[in-house]
Amino acid sequence: MAKIFCIANQKGGVGKTTTAVNLAAGLAGHGQRVLLVDLDPQGNATMGSGVEKADLDSSVYQVLIGMASVKECVKRCESSAYDVLPANRNLAGAEIELVDFDERESRLKDALSLVTKDYDFVLIDCPPALSLLTLNGLCAANGVIVPMQCEYFALEGLSDLVNTIKQVHANLNPDLVIIGLLRVMFDARMTLQQQVSEQLLEHFGDKVFKTIIPRNVRLAEAPSYGLSGVAFDKASRGAKAYLDFGAEMIERIKHM
Ligand code: ADP
Ligand code: MG
Numbered sequence: 001m002a003k004i005f006c007i008a009n010q011k012g013g014v015g016k017t018t019t020a021v022n023l024a025a026g027l028a029g030h031g032q033r034v035l036l037v038d039l040d041p042q043g044n045a046t047m048g049s050g051v052e053k054a055d056l057d058s059s060v061y062q063v064l065i066g067m068a069s070v071k072e073c074v075k076r077c078e079s080s081a082y083d084v085l086p087a088n089r090n091l092a093g094a095e096i097e098l099v100d101f102d103e104r105e106s107r108l109k110d111a112l113s114l115v116t117k118d119y120d121f122v123l124i125d126c127p128p129a130l131s132l133l134t135l136n137g138l139c140a141a142n143g144v145i146v147p148m149q150c151e152y153f154a155l156e157g158l159s160d161l162v163n164t165i166k167q168v169h170a171n172l173n174p175d176l177v178i179i180g181l182l183r184v185m186f187d188a189r190m191t192l193q194q195q196v197s198e199q200l201l202e203h204f205g206d207k208v209f210k211t212i213i214p215r216n217v218r219l220a221e222a223p224s225y226g227l228s229g230v231a232f233d234k235a236s237r238g239a240k241a242y243l244d245f246g247a248e249m250i251e252r253i254k255h256m
Contacts, residue, residue, distance in 0.1 A: 002035070002119035003253045004112065005179060006141040011157050012128035015147040015184035017044045018219055018229070020125035022238070023145075024049075025080035025228035026246030032120040035074070037108070038087035039137050040127040046086040049077040050226035053088040061090040064107045064136065065097055070115045079231040083119075095132050104132065105172055109140035121249070130164050138168045142256065143179035147213075150183055150196035155203070179252060182245070184213040211245040214238060 007020045017040070024036040038045040038060060043053035053059075062068035063085065074083045098104040112122060124137040138144065144165060148154045162178070169176045181204055187193055200208050213219075216238030219229040230239045 002033075002116040002122045003143070003256060004116070004122040004124065004141045005249075006124045006126055006134075006137040006144045007147060008126040008134060008137065008144050008161065009146050009148060009157070010128055010130050010134075010161055014128075014149055015213070016128070017048060017125050018223075019145065019147045019182060019184060019213070019242075020045050020123050021048045021080075021223075021228045022219065022230055022242035023245055023249065024077075024082045024121075024123050025230035026242040026244075027121050027123075027249065028081040029230060029243055030246050030250060032246070032250065033118065034082035035070075035085060035115065035119045035122045036077075036082055037085045037112075037122060037124040037137075039091070039108070039124050039133050040087060041089050041092040041133075042127070043086065043088045043091075044223070045125040046084060046088065047226065048223040048228065049075075049082075049084045049086075050079055051075045051077065051084055051086050053086060056086055056088055059090060060085050060087045060108075061094050063111045064091075064094045065101075066107070070111050077228075079226075080228045091133070098132055105135045105139045108136040109173075112140050121253075130160065134164075135168065135172075138165065138176060139173045141173070142175050143177050145179055145182055147182045147184045148200075149185050150193040150200070152192065152196065154196060155199070178207060180207050180209045182209045182211070182213065185215045186212045187215050209245065209248055211241060211248050213241045213245065216241075 219238035222232035
């Protein structure tokens with residue numbers, strides 16, 4: 001049975017999608033069966049997996065409103081050997097349409113329950129908001145991976161997310177835990193980043209992943225080729241870090 005993880009942080013541009021795509025590729029590189037769910041109407045994880053978002057007959061939007069099954073919508077990312085449940089701008093409408101549905105927070109959870117036997121990992125790339133879409137991700141998940149940059153305000157933004165996760169844990173999904181904080185776009189030459197990193201370790205201890213993702217231009221270039229950073233340049237520091245992170249996640253789920 002797959003373990004399901006949300007990649008969440010309500011801030012935009014913090015490396016959620018880069019982490020979702022490259023962790024999917026990293027896990028697949030270690031022989032894991034992975035489904036990547038794009039839950040952001042921007043469809044960046046879809047495009048970054050080499051799936052054209054404009055050409056989709058059906059997507060995660062149809063799944064959420066009950067018009068299609070996950071299996072009917074899944075595409076294959078051949079270059080990195082994982083499956084994608086794609087998204088495009090249609091998904092923005094789901095936010096409003098779902099308001100009239102019963103149990104609107106657990107639509108994704110119910111849909112995924114039919115395919116968890118086919119995968120080792122399901123990764124959900126969340127939009128940059130604590131919206132109904134993100135809530136669907138959090139309800140479906142066993143855990144949350146929080147990518148963050150080691151900046152001065154990083155800890156401040158974290159408290160909103162932690163509160164939301166606590167509420168979801170109490171009311172909707174008792175399984176939900178923060179698996180860990182992932183330091184991304186890290187630049188070891190910056191004293192401030194070193195300091196914030198040390199603060200994170202002090203406050204959160206082993207909730208901080210051991211793997212650190214460096215700032216690496218190859219990771220930023222890869223999506224324009226429809227490739228993960230791992231497929232684009234396997235020898236790059238960014239690709240190696242996400243392969244290491246994949247190995248760390250495989251180790252973590254042994255204790256879940
Ligand atoms: P989010 O999904 O949280 O909005 P993205 O993953 O799209 O964030 O990342 C925001 C920007 O930062 C993108 O242009 C991406 O290519 C770039 N980026 C993300 N991680 C790295 C990294 N480790 N090194 C260099 N650039 C990165
Ligand atoms: Mg994103």
